[in-house]
Structure formats: C-alpha cells, structure tokens
Amino acid sequence: MDNPLALKLSSFTDLSGGDLAALDAVIGTPILRDAHSDLIQDGERPEKVILLLRGWACRYKVLEDGSKQIIAYLVPGDLCDPHVFILDAMDHSIGLLTDAALAFISRDAIIHLTDCCPKIARALWWSTLVDEAVLRHWLVNLGQRDAFDRVAHLFCELWDRLRQVGLKEDDELEVPLTQEQIGDTMALTTVHVNRVIQRMRTEGLVSIKRKKIRVHDLPRLRELCGYDPSYLHLRRRSQL
Amino acid sequence: MDNPLALKLSSFTDLSGGDLAALDAVIGTPILRDAHSDLIQDGERPEKVILLLRGWACRYKVLEDGSKQIIAYLVPGDLCDPHVFILDAMDHSIGLLTDAALAFISRDAIIHLTDCCPKIARALWWSTLVDEAVLRHWLVNLGQRDAFDRVAHLFCELWDRLRQVGLKEDDELEVPLTQEQIGDTMALTTVHVNRVIQRMRTEGLVSIKRKKIRVHDLPRLRELCGYDPSYLHLRRRSQL
DNA sequence: CGCTTCATTGACCCAAATCAATCTACGTGG
DNA sequence: CCACGTAGATTGATTTGGGTCAATGAAGCG
Known part of the structure; x- marks a missing residue:
C-alpha cells in the first residue's frame, strides 16, 4: 500500500x-x-x-x-x-x-x-x-515539563506517528528538523535546544549524522521523559 | 432563550x-x-x-x-x-x-x-x-507570551466566550477562578499570578471584590496584550 | 572558493520559580 | 456570638532554568 x-x-x-x-x-x-x-x-x-x-x-x-x-x-x-x-x-x-x-x-x-x-x-x-x-499533549508539555523532557517527548511522538504510516522499519528515527525548528516547537531557543541535544548525545540517546538527528535508544528516552503514547489512541476501541 | x-x-x-x-x-x-x-x-x-x-x-x-x-x-x-x-x-x-x-x-x-x-x-x-x-491559541500563549500577556489573554477570551452565550450584559467580567487555577491554566505559580494581578490592579485594569477578580477596562487590557479574537471565529463564513 | 545555513560554545542576565511566612475572610461547631 | 480552622491571597528573600548576546565552527553548494 x-x-x-x-x-x-x-x-x-x-x-x-x-x-x-x-x-x-x-x-x-x-x-x-x-x-x-x-x-x-x-x-x-x-x-x-x-x-x-x-x-x-x-x-x-x-x-x-x-x-x-x-x-x-x-x-x-x-x-x-x-x-x-x-x-x-x-x-x-x-x-x-x-x-x-x-x-x-x-x-x-x-x-x-x-x-x-x-x-x-x-x-x-x-x-x-x-x-x-x-495538541492537548503539547500544551501539557509546554506548561509543565522542562526542556529535556519536552524535546524527548517530541522525538518519542514522532517515532510512533511515523511507524503508524509505515515510514519506520528500522530502529532509528531520523528527524529532518533544524534545531531552530525544534525550538519553535517546544518554545526554547536554538542555543538551549542545542544544549539539550548535546546532553542526549553524551548520554548515548541520539547522534548526529549529516546534520540529521538520529534517535537510537528509544526505550531509555521514553523512560527518562515519562512518555506514555496512549494519547495517540493507536488502538481502536475494542467493540468497534 | x-x-x-x-x-x-x-x-x-x-x-x-x-x-x-x-x-x-x-x-x-x-x-x-x-x-x-x-x-x-x-x-x-x-x-x-x-x-x-x-x-x-x-x-x-x-x-x-x-x-x-x-x-x-x-x-x-x-x-x-x-x-x-x-x-x-x-x-x-x-x-x-x-x-x-x-x-x-x-x-x-x-x-x-x-x-x-x-x-x-x-x-x-x-x-x-x-x-x-x-487550544492552538493557548499553545501559542504558553510558548511565546510572558506572564502578564498570558493572563490578560485568558481574561479577554473568557469575556468574549461568555458574551456569546448571553452571560455578560454588563461591562465587567467576574472570573470565578482562584489564582491557583489561573496558574494551572497559564503555567505559572500562584505567587506569580498574584504579582501579575497586583500589577493589573494598580494599573486600574481589574479589581478584587469578595475574592472574585473583576475586569473593568477591557479595551486597554486587549491593547496591552495584543489580543485578537479572530481565533474564536465568532462570525460565520459569509456565504453560508 | 566564498556564501549561506546550521550547529556549537562561552559569558552573563532575567523572568519566573521556590521557599517561607503572614494576612484575610469565611464557615462551623460549641 | 465567638474561637478556631481552612482556603485563598499577599509579601519578601533567594534561586534557577533558560534566555540573550556574541563569536566561532562546519558542511553543502553554486
């Protein structure tokens, strides 16, 4: 398909x-x-x-x-x-x-x-x-989570959404966004996004290849930021 | 009705x-x-x-x-x-x-x-x-506006929404919310909400009567925070 | 090869958070 | 009618996550 x-x-x-x-x-x-x-x-x-x-x-x-x-x-x-x-x-x-x-x-x-x-x-x-x-989930992110958790949540969400449409067969996520765009999404400056991603990199969670961010260790990222994908409602209601 | x-x-x-x-x-x-x-x-x-x-x-x-x-x-x-x-x-x-x-x-x-x-x-x-x-508007508020503008936008929005359902005939808005609830809405602490409202009070924009916040000077509040109600889509699309 | 777009780093600053008391107005039971 | 408890509002002192400013790399491209 x-x-x-x-x-x-x-x-x-x-x-x-x-x-x-x-x-x-x-x-x-x-x-x-x-x-x-x-x-x-x-x-x-x-x-x-x-x-x-x-x-x-x-x-x-x-x-x-x-x-x-x-x-x-x-x-x-x-x-x-x-x-x-x-x-x-x-x-x-x-x-x-x-x-x-x-x-x-x-x-x-x-x-x-x-x-x-x-x-x-x-x-x-x-x-x-x-x-x-x-959208509601993003509002909660901006309102209540710190910079690291916000960016991590974004990566986790994109992973799940891309998998749903068949664009993710491997176990890595390539994010085609600039750090400025990530900042405009999660209400952070480019500088701070960079520092957050540095931290993710030193902790082995992501890496940068050809200007693209790659997420390797999704399970640990999920755990660190408390990600719960239920808001994506990926499962259909049982009786339908 | x-x-x-x-x-x-x-x-x-x-x-x-x-x-x-x-x-x-x-x-x-x-x-x-x-x-x-x-x-x-x-x-x-x-x-x-x-x-x-x-x-x-x-x-x-x-x-x-x-x-x-x-x-x-x-x-x-x-x-x-x-x-x-x-x-x-x-x-x-x-x-x-x-x-x-x-x-x-x-x-x-x-x-x-x-x-x-x-x-x-x-x-x-x-x-x-x-x-x-x-919801999108709130996201923009949390992401891009400072504390004063966030709270002011909330008051302006509530004013328009209540007028739409006929609950506002006078020129004042009574907000039945605690400062803590306003804080939970706009992602601010109670302390900071209080300071923002103090400022609005000393500038004659709002007053407190019996623990209820009353907004008097809506026009100036709107202007101060750059409020534009078009996102509420109060006017119907012309050709419908 | 020189632009241009991104990423990166360091020094410093500030809006808002945190912590910690008070203060105030009610409401309630005695 | 009043002492007391409680929810909410206020205020002050202090801290901090993230912003701002200002350079400096680094990669891709016409």
Whole structure:
C-alpha cells in the first residue's frame, strides 16, 4: 500500500476494497512543492483540503513581535482539517519543512467520500480527535515539563506517528528538523535546544549524522521523559 | 432563550424552530453537581456526552509528579466532545470548578440530533473547530507570551466566550477562578499570578471584590496584550 | 572558493520559580 | 456570638532554568 492516508486510517478500522479504492481516487496526480513554501497562510480562506503524501509540514503562527510557534507537525498521511470549510478564515499558517508531495482535495470530493463510505467518515473523525489529543499533549508539555523532557517527548511522538504510516522499519528515527525548528516547537531557543541535544548525545540517546538527528535508544528516552503514547489512541476501541 | 447551547450555535447559524425544539429535547431535566467533583476521569471510557448548562468546568491533566495543567475551560453552552465515542479512553479529566447544572446526552441522542438536523450537525462541527482553535491559541500563549500577556489573554477570551452565550450584559467580567487555577491554566505559580494581578490592579485594569477578580477596562487590557479574537471565529463564513 | 545555513560554545542576565511566612475572610461547631 | 480552622491571597528573600548576546565552527553548494 502506497497511500499513506489509507495506511493511517487502517490502523484504526478495517477498510474494505471499495474504501481503499475511494481513498486512492481522491488523490489523483501528486503535486510536488519545495521546502519552505506555505501551503496556506494565516487569514486566507481555504478552498481545498491538503493531504500530505511525502515530506513534512507544520502548522505555525507568527506573532507581531516576530516570534514563531509551531503548533503541529504534519507527516505523510496527515490530512489538514477535513471540515475547515465551515470556518471563515485560517487562524494560522501551514508551511512545508521539506520538499513534499501533496494531494489537494476539493470540498466536494471530501463530502462525496464521507457520504459514500461511512467507515472512512468515522476514521477521519478519529484522526481529527487524535490531532486534538496531540495538541492537548503539547500544551501539557509546554506548561509543565522542562526542556529535556519536552524535546524527548517530541522525538518519542514522532517515532510512533511515523511507524503508524509505515515510514519506520528500522530502529532509528531520523528527524529532518533544524534545531531552530525544534525550538519553535517546544518554545526554547536554538542555543538551549542545542544544549539539550548535546546532553542526549553524551548520554548515548541520539547522534548526529549529516546534520540529521538520529534517535537510537528509544526505550531509555521514553523512560527518562515519562512518555506514555496512549494519547495517540493507536488502538481502536475494542467493540468497534 | 434559556438553552445556552442553542444560543451558542445561533451565533454561527440560523436555527429553525424545529432545530431549537430538538436542542431543547436532548436536555431533559438538568442534573446538579457540586464544585470540585470530576465529571469524567483520565482513562475512563465516556458513555455520555456532557453539556454544561450552568457553572464552569475544565479539562485538565495531572502528571506523575503532581503538577497539573488545565487544558480548556468549559462554560455554559459548551458540549464536550460530541464524537468522543470513537476513541477508546479519555486521555485527560474533566472537573467542575463551580457548582453546576448539566445535561448528560446519550450517544444515540447525539446521532439522532445530527441525522435529523443538518444545520445543528454543521454548527456542532463549527463548535468543535473553534475548540481546537482555542487550544492552538493557548499553545501559542504558553510558548511565546510572558506572564502578564498570558493572563490578560485568558481574561479577554473568557469575556468574549461568555458574551456569546448571553452571560455578560454588563461591562465587567467576574472570573470565578482562584489564582491557583489561573496558574494551572497559564503555567505559572500562584505567587506569580498574584504579582501579575497586583500589577493589573494598580494599573486600574481589574479589581478584587469578595475574592472574585473583576475586569473593568477591557479595551486597554486587549491593547496591552495584543489580543485578537479572530481565533474564536465568532462570525460565520459569509456565504453560508 | 566564498556564501549561506546550521550547529556549537562561552559569558552573563532575567523572568519566573521556590521557599517561607503572614494576612484575610469565611464557615462551623460549641 | 465567638474561637478556631481552612482556603485563598499577599509579601519578601533567594534561586534557577533558560534566555540573550556574541563569536566561532562546519558542511553543502553554486
């Protein structure tokens, strides 16, 4: 299966052949975009739903004083706001962190998809609820945890999310983020992110290869920061 | 109109008489509960959707080390997670901050309501998207703003949300929260919240009457903290 | 080879935390 | 009616995690 959305939704529900075909149909020809371009900007009115097929993106908000907060990461298989048409205008931007392949899905196609395939509708709901749970978890991170635990939690979460869409077969995680981006995510300065990662490195938890951070020792990282992945709701509700 | 949910949804869409009747029907006899009790706890599986009719509640998460983060406030008219049945278990708790009146709505009643009344279904969707926008805004607050601005933003938001459900006719806002609760919300210690509020008091922005904080000078508070309420999406999308 | 983008390091600073008392207003039982 | 207990608000002294500022590497690239 090379449709990361289908793969992600499958981790929640059993999709039929028809469901899978419907999910493939909405994608069409992938559109390629370069890193650092914005998919949609704060204040714009979205006309399409964006599905990320390859690469990484993020939601972010820039304040008047120039400070920036990354609000969420989008990885392959993530669909931004299937029901965003209801609102008037975006209250944040979505930008690409890497080169990416995208599918732009029209409002009508989304409506058709959910009307035809109740399982998909339900699975998209689930996905939306998980996105919200992740947001709540980030809020708890920023509010209550120190710098080390914040960064460690981020790595643990990305590990689990990438594994869910089949992008992690090995036992290492490669993080394609600059230390500045990690800082904008966890509300730390580049300098401090660097010091945290230094510490992780001297403790043998991560290493740097070609400017990319690699996480080796996930079990110990999890234990050190008290990570509990239940908020990702990776298991489906038993009776469904 | 004494149904705060109907009032809230009306601010987004025009509800018919039938819609209003349907919304009244799901409420039934309000249930009274005392402050400080939990409506649902972390790890439990919700069986009913909770509608808050009177009083204040909050979502919160307690960490292993005992620290607590308030994740959201629920005020009259707020419905928690209309689609929470999809998930396996709660990843946070919901507790009452004041004495309250509630309606517990069954899963079937929610499904019936949304199946019969497409306008209500859409308005509930809108409400869910606004909740998520508020959460994103809080994340930006915790990550990028200093103590004064965080507390000021909270007051401004509560002002707008209460006005939306008809609980604010005068030009003052009474905040029924302890300084400790404000601290747990904005990730500050009680001591520091107190100092921030002292400052607001000496600058004539708020006052304390009978242990309740009262906000007088909203315009200046808004200006001082750079508050922009667009994230609450109080205006409906024009063409709907 | 010179840019440019990231990563790294050191010296110093500050907003907010911590610790530790008070103070105040209620509410309650006697 | 009052002494007492308790939750919450205040205040002061001190500490600290992380920020700020300012260079210095180091790798990739046109």
